[in-house]
Amino acid sequence: MASKTLILQPLLFPIPRNPNLHKALTLTCSQKSYSMDAGLGGGGGGGRRNPRKKYGTSRRSKIKKSFSQEQIVFTTPIPSDPTVAVIGGGMSGLICASALEERGIRSTVFDTGMHGLGGRMGTRTVNDQPLVFDHAAQFFTVSDPRFQKFVDRWLEEGLVREWKGLLGELEAGGHFVPMPYSSARYIGVKGMRPLADSVLRKNHRVNVVRPCWISKLEPINGKWHLSENGKPQGQFDAIVVAHNGKCANRLLSSSGLPLLTRQMKSLELSAIWALLAAFKDPVPVPQTAFEGAFVKGIDSISWMANNTSKLFPSQNGMPQCWTFFSSAAYGKRNKVPQENIPNITAERVKSDMIAGVEIALGLSKGSLQPFYSRVQLWGAALPTNTPAIPCIFDPHGRAGICGDWLLGASVEAAVISGMSLANHMADYFQSGGEQPDEFSIGLHETFTALGGHDIGQFHGIESEIKVLEPQTTCS
C-alpha cells in the first residue's frame, strides 16, 4: 500500500505557546528553520530562529539542537484492530498494556529487565539462602480510588498485605520518632517485583519482549517501526514511552516527536545510591525495634528498612537483610555511570553509607560488618518536578508517555498514569482519529517542583522532624 503518512519535510515548525495555534502552524508552516525552546526545568514554549548562531557548539547547544526535529503527522486511517508498542515494563507500562487490553487493544511491552519486569519495583533475591531485598520501591500508600481497586484485588489474591511494622523518623544517635499509622501502608508479600509480574498474568492480548532495549523509533508508511541496535522489533500503529531519563531522551531526540521530546527533557530526576546489606546478627536498633525509618540530617542515608522482619515476620534466626538509601544530595554529588560503577567508587559509597547508618543508630564506628553487601546507583531514581497531568499524548504522532513523574513520585502515580494513557488512547482510536487535536494532552504543561521524601511521596505520611544541616559522612 502506498504511504499515506505525511511527514513535514524538510520543514521544522515552532512549538506554539497556545495549543490552538498548533493546527494553524501545521497547515501553514513554510521553509523556515526553527528550533524548539528547550524549556529545561520549566517546560516553557516558544520558537527561536537561527539556533546555531545563538548557541555555538557548547554541550548546551547540542541539547538545544536535538530539539530541532520535524513533527511527524500520521494521516493513515486507524485500523480497526490497532496495535501499540509499550516501551518500558515498569508499573506504568504494564498497567497501560493491561488497560489497553481491557479496551480491546493489542500491545507489545518491551523491557530491558534482565531479571524480570517491573523496573523500579525491583526485588533482589541472592542465592538460595535466601537473602531478599526490595531494592527500590519499599512500600506504598493509596489516595486514589482507582488505585485502591487494584490494591484490593492484590489483597484478595494474597499478593500484598498491610505493613504494620513500626515506621518512623530517625536522627543521629538513634533518636527514633514513630510515625502514626494514619494511612494504610502496603507491601508485596514476597517483595515488590511479584506485583509487577502479576499485572499481565491474565492478559492474552499483550505480548512481552524481554530483555530488549528499544534503541530506535522510525515512522514509516503509517506505522512506527521499532528496532534494537539494528534488529527489527516490529511495526505498530502507536507507541507508548513508559520510561524516562537519558534513555528516553536519546530515543525521542530523533523520533519526529518534538513536543513529546521537550516535555521529557523538562523532567528532572534525582540520583540515589542503594546499599543492600545482610548481617548474621540482628542490627542493634533503638529500644523501639523499627522496621523502616526515614533518616534525617545524615548526608549519606535517607532511608533504612529491615526486609527480613518486613517480609518474613514470623521467622526467627534468619540473617537480617537491610536496604539503605542515600539522600538525593549525596547521590547527586557522587553520581557515576550506573552501568559501569568503578570499584573504588562502590567501596567509598559503601563505607560512607555504613558510616551513616552507624551514626544514625548511635553505634560505634566499624561496629556494623555485613557478610553480604552490594551497592547500586539509581541514576534516574525519582522525579523532582512534574507537569501534574496524568499522561501525555501527541495524536498527530500517535505517541504517548506514561510514568510516575507525570503525577508525582510513587507507585500509585505510575499506576494512575498508565491507566489514564490507555483509556485516552483507546478513546482516540475509537474516534477514528478524525479530530486529532481534540486528543492532544499534556504537550504544553509547565513543570512545578515536587515535594515529599527523598524516596518518593506517601499519602498520609508527613515528616514530623524539621531537617537540620545534614551531617556529612563522606571521606
Ligand SMILES: Cc1cc2nc3c(=O)[nH]c(=O)nc-3n(C[C@H](O)[C@H](O)[C@H](O)COP(=O)(O)OP(=O)(O)OC[C@H]3O[C@@H](n4cnc5c(N)ncnc54)[C@H](O)[C@@H]3O)c2cc1C
Ligand atoms: C530508590 C527508590 C525508592 C523508591 N521507593 C518507593 C516507595 O517506597 N514507594 C513508592 O510508592 N515509590 C517508590 N519509588 C518510586 C517507584 O518505584 C516508581 O514511582 C515506580 O516504580 C515507577 O514506575 P514507572 O513505570 O513509571 O517507571 P520504571 O519502573 O522506571 O519503568 C521503566 C522501565 O522501562 C525500561 N526501559 C527503559 N528504557 C527502555 C528501552 N529503551 N527499551 C525497553 N525498556 C526500557 C526500564 O528498564 C524499566 O523497567 C522508589 C524509587 C526509587 C528509585
